[in-house]
Amino acid sequence: MADQYAQAGEGKRPTEIPVIRWEEPPEGPVLVLLDQTRLPSEEVELVCTDASALVEAIRSLAVRGAPLLGIAGAYGVALAAARGFDVDEAATALAGARPTAVNLAVGVGRARSAYAAALARGDARRQAAAAALAAARQLHREDAEASARMAGHGLALLDELLPGGGHRVLTHCNSGSLVSGGEGTAFAVALAAHRAGRLRRLWVDETRPLLQGSRLTAYEAARSGMAYTLLTDNAAGSLFAAGEVDAVLIGADRIAADGSVANKVGSYPLAVLARYHHVPFIVVAPVTTVDPQTADGASIEVEQRPGFEVTEVTAPQVQPAGAGGGIPVAPLGTQAYNPAFDVTPPELVTAIVTEEGVVSPVTAEALARLCAGSREAAMD
Numbered sequence: 001m002a003d004q005y006a007q008a009g010e011g012k013r014p015t016e017i018p019v020i021r022w023e024e025p026p027e028g029p030v031l032v033l034l035d036q037t038r039l040p041s042e043e044v045e046l047v048c049t050d051a052s053a054l055v056e057a058i059r060s061l062a063v064r065g066a067p068l069l070g071i072a073g074a075y076g077v078a079l080a081a082a083r084g085f086d087v088d089e090a091a092t093a094l095a096g097a098r099p100t101a102v103n104l105a106v107g108v109g110r111a112r113s114a115y116a117a118a119l120a121r122g123d124a125r126r127q128a129a130a131a132a133l134a135a136a137r138q139l140h141r142e143d144a145e146a147s148a149r150m151a152g153h154g155l156a157l158l159d160e161l162l163p164g165g166g167h168r169v170l171t172h173c174n175s176g177s178l179v180s181g182g183e184g185t186a187f188a189v190a191l192a193a194h195r196a197g198r199l200r201r202l203w204v205d206e207t208r209p210l211l212q213g214s215r216l217t218a219y220e221a222a223r224s225g226m227a228y229t230l231l232t233d234n235a236a237g238s239l240f241a242a243g244e245v246d247a248v249l250i251g252a253d254r255i256a257a258d259g260s261v262a263n264k265v266g267s268y269p270l271a272v273l274a275r276y277h278h279v280p281f282i283v284v285a286p287v288t289t290v291d292p293q294t295a296d297g298a299s300i301e302v303e304q305r306p307g308f309e310v311t312e313v314t315a316p317q318v319q320p321a322g323a324g325g326g327i328p329v330a331p332l333g334t335q336a337y338n339p340a341f342d343v344t345p346p347e348l349v350t351a352i353v354t355e356e357g358v359v360s361p362v363t364a365e366a367l368a369r370l371c372a373g374s375r376e377a378a379m380d
């Protein structure tokens with residue numbers, strides 16, 4: 001089956017411009033983002049001069065994906081501080097821009113605490129702003145390191161679970177370098193397998209309604225030179241039934257204390273399919289995505305997105321037609337159910353791979369031990 005699919009790409013960098021960067025032109029500091037809503041057609045930068053522009057970029061998914069949201073949130077606080085805005089107000093707006101990915105609140109909290117601690121020890125506002133920026137840069141570096149370590153642990157796990165090699169991996173949404181300071185979470189594992197010569201194929205779910213799979217993951221896969229194939233989300237069942245999937249690799253937006261995993265809507269059905277077909281369902285996420293304050297899956301707030309994302313197809317090239325500015329694909333006035341995420345219970349998750357190691361089987365106790373170990377290491 002594999003031979004009929006075309007292989008694209010020749011090992012290029014994932015994008016020509018960085019996904020996020022801080023700059024200090026003479027007019028004042030700015031946060032420059034790769035506008036992910038414009039991919040794959042074009043790589044366009046979005047320049048944020050204040051936190052409210054960043055809040056809008058987060059809501060519109062110009063910047064997205066749990067780890068990157070954390071990094072962006074931290075830089076957003078630094079931006080507000082550097083430009084003399086009310087830092088608490090900016091931090092509250094940023095942390096609330098999207099509710100499900102816990103990394104956003106974690107990143108905002110890290111920079112805000114650094115700012116507050118600097119003021120508390122008597123630093124001037126300018127120095128406190130520098131402390132917030134240092135915290136954002138630190139988080140950015142840590143995420144890159146975590147990403148490399150997750151890739152190593154994840155590949156070792158794949159090799160252990162699938163000793164025959166030639167892995168055929170299915171992924172959903174986008175979890176590569178577009179969501180990270182490094183090469184990402186789940187996608188980074190697939191990339192490590194590709195580089196080690198052990199990835200036979202990456203199956204890429206298109207990920208309706210906003211197409212993070214086809215627009216972003218396929219983009220990254222093509223540029224990496226790996227063998228990949230795009231499928232509609234509803235084709236996954238027949239792919240499993242045909243015996244073409246050896247493992248599922250996905251990221252996470254929030255992992256509750258009991259091991260329930262919130263990720264892009266469509267992840268839970270894949271977990272059910274994987275269980276039925278005896279295929280490992282592996283979640284790859286940094287420890288910052290584990291939220292000990294959220295007890296279980298039912299306590300995770302799932303972001304509800306506007307219905308027009310389902311009732312219209314949008315693209316930068318099309319002229320406004322419906323409420324969201326896209327081409328209607330449903331009768332005008334149709335109501336849509338559009339949760340951005342779903343929650344997979346821990347019993348359907350084979351393993352959670354973090355930079356600190358692998359949790360399998362997934363239990364509240366094992367997760368708590370992992371998080372406690374990571375906190376201790378951070379304090380050393």
Ligand SMILES: CSC[C@@H](O)[C@@H](O)C(=O)COP(=O)(O)O
Nearest residue numbers: 064065066173175185251252264
């Ligand atoms: C490390 S990526 C994990 C998740 O953030 C990713 O799978 C995802 O669901 C992103 O959703 P998005 O709505 O595009 O921000």
